[in-house]
Amino acid sequence: MNVLAVGAHPDDVELGCGGALLGHAAQGDHVTILVMTDGGRALLDDMSRQMEQQTAACVLDADLIWGGFDDGFVPEGPESISVIDDALARTGAGILYTHAPDDTHQDHRATASASLAAGRKLSTILQYETPSTRHFDPSVFVDVEASLDDKLRALRSHMSQVLRHGPVDLEVIEAQARFRGSQGRVAAAEGFEVARLAWDLSPAAAIAPVVSLEVVRSARGDGLRARR
Numbered sequence: 160m161n162v163l164a165v166g167a168h169p170d171d172v173e174l175g176c177g178g179a180l181l182g183h184a185a186q187g188d189h190v191t192i193l194v195m196t197d198g199g200r201a202l203l204d205d206m207s208r209q210m211e212q213q214t215a216a217c218v219l220d221a222d223l224i225w226g227g228f229d230d231g232f233v234p235e236g237p238e239s240i241s242v243i244d245d246a247l248a249r250t251g252a253g254i255l256y257t258h259a260p261d262d263t264h265q266d267h268r269a270t271a272s273a274s275l276a277a278g279r280k281l282s283t284i285l286q287y288e289t290p291s292t293r294h295f296d297p298s299v300f301v302d303v304e305a306s307l308d309d310k311l312r313a314l315r316s317h318m319s320q321v322l323r324h325g326p327v328d329l330e331v332i333e334a335q336a337r338f339r340g341s342q343g344r345v346a347a348a349e350g351f352e353v354a355r356l357a358w359d360l361s362p363a364a365a366i367a368p369v370v371s372l373e374v375v376r377s378a379r380g381d382g383l384r385a386r387r
Contacts, residue, residue: 160254163255164193167233168196172256177349183254190221199229211316215314219309239269259271259295282357284353285351286353299356300349303349304347315329
């Protein structure tokens with residue numbers, strides 16, 4: 160299975176679905192990260208966010224593509240859709256992870272909208288949260304207990320953001336994983352809103368297109384979770 164994760168800035172993908180991507184890589188899926196901007200407006204001193212993102216992609220065992228837009232100016236419409244269209248064609252991805260649409264950052268909103276347009280033919284699109292996401296209500300939970308340490312290691316690669324005491328607060332990220340885990344009835348989880356999710360129950364199919372791919376009802380029947 161080929162997987163594409165789209166983020167507006169360096170660190171967005173690691174924040175939102177880093178654990179899930181590690182699960183994909185562990186089971187042999189080919190993972191690609193598309194970052195729409197270089198994140199230059201949030202740069203601290205002379206640190207390179209592009210180098211940080213490359214290091215994080217290596218931790219996630221993922222290929223890396225740059226969208227080429229300026230930080231703060233991801234366009235709404237054909238330009239950004241075309242970039243994601245091209246990444247989907249290049250990777251042959253059947254699963255797309257992207258931003259949730261309700262977000263205070265304009266780049267995140269534009270990326271979410273463009274992803275839905277570019278992924279119009281895909282059967283599985285899952286939307287993740289970042290610190291600027293609002294009113295997030297996940298219904299799919301991916302068990303990331305086994306990959307949480309490596310997710311945090313990938314986030315430590317974004318040292319310029321860790322030092323800002325802002326979006327990458329590792330203690331908060333770990334606490335969030337425990338909270339989403341409690342919702343999904345596992346020890347640690349990432350939560351996702353569902354734009355589209357096809358679930359093939361045929362015996363020959365790999366069950367569920369999210370990592371590891373045992374998808375079951377949560378204990379109260381109020382959502383789905385994916386477990387190894």
